[in-house]
């Protein structure tokens with residue numbers, strides 16, 4: 534009787550093939566074998582290229598990173614386990630105790646939390662200023678400010694930051710401009726177009742695009758910053774899963790088509806909502822009645838994106854009725870899916886704020902944010918017509 538117990542734990546050789554796969558291989562291996570210790574030395578000192586241990590890097594992360602690099606027009610970005618992992622790697626990679634960070638007033642909820650709760654615990658001072666007011670924001674970049682963190686388009690009121698004023702003020706103050714490009718995507722604007730020192734993404738959203746992946750991306754222009762961010766991500770264990778990277782790369786194949794279709798749908802939906810009786814206000818940067826329309830037109834070059842925010846009267850009651858009637862529109866606190874999703878900031882992304890704090894940035898019980906998908910426009914307009922009819 535042959536003893537199979539030994540062969541069972543040995544890897545069966547991959548079948549040879551004179552052909553190569555057209556699809557991207559998925560490589561989940563945790564570790565990579567090297568020929569000998571000299572070969573490992575050569576790898577770790579950068580004389581040769583390759584992988585050793587997946588937390589430090591793996592092929593599917595490299596493939597995905599180079600694809601997003603190409604979209605941003607840069608080289609050497611890295612993929613991490615989530616959008617928040619990207620924000621975390623930047624902050625902990627580039628800051629030390631005693632530094633100061635200035636953020637936009639309407640940052641993503643967890644970025645706000647990182648700045649309000651976590652960074653101060655590490656002796657890092659944080660402050661906020663309105664990025665739509667370039668002069669006020671510039672004045673808030675006081676000496677000692679090491680990082681300025683802004684989102685080009687804010688959530689959920691879709692206000693557009695005065696990026697050129699902020700970039701030049703950050704530069705003259707010697708602060709690093711970190712741009713969270715999640716909402717806008719390179720489909721509308723690239724980090725390098727606005728002089729970002731660091732650009733980051735929640736790949737989870739429009740880039741991966743199918744609501745089945747949680748990932749982030751970060752790139753720094755300065756190689757020393759890139760190394761610091763990479764070392765932090767590796768040490769803190771912010772590693773992405775190979776399967777998630779594989780899925781996200783697959784999602785990117787259709788990014789251009791998805792972004793174009795979703796943006797066209799968003800423009801049509803914004804116009805239709807503006808005509809609908811129960812809607813008291815529509816916010817879409819592509820509309821002439823948006824407070825930052827002129828800036829959006831110049832900065833985004835007509836690519837206004839897939840996000841639309843609107844307001845209905847009637848408080849929580851009316852909001853509940855709308856969501857229950859919108860059976861074809863998933864009510865979910867995310868964005869960037871192929872399907873149109875509806876979110877209610879007061880009960881989800883902005884629930885940690887007080888009523889007064891929400892009111893100050895224009896969020897009420899009747900505020901809805903729509904992440905517009907790629908459905909046929911007739912379907913989408915009919916779904917909203919029906920849902921609003923029930924209000």
Ligand SMILES: *Cc1c(COP(=O)(O)O)cnc(C)c1O
Pocket residue numbers: 615616617618641644684713715716734735736737738747748749
């Ligand atoms: C979702 C989001 C994040 C965080 O990304 P995760 O992948 O959920 O960690 C950061 N910034 C913005 C603007 C986002 O929308």
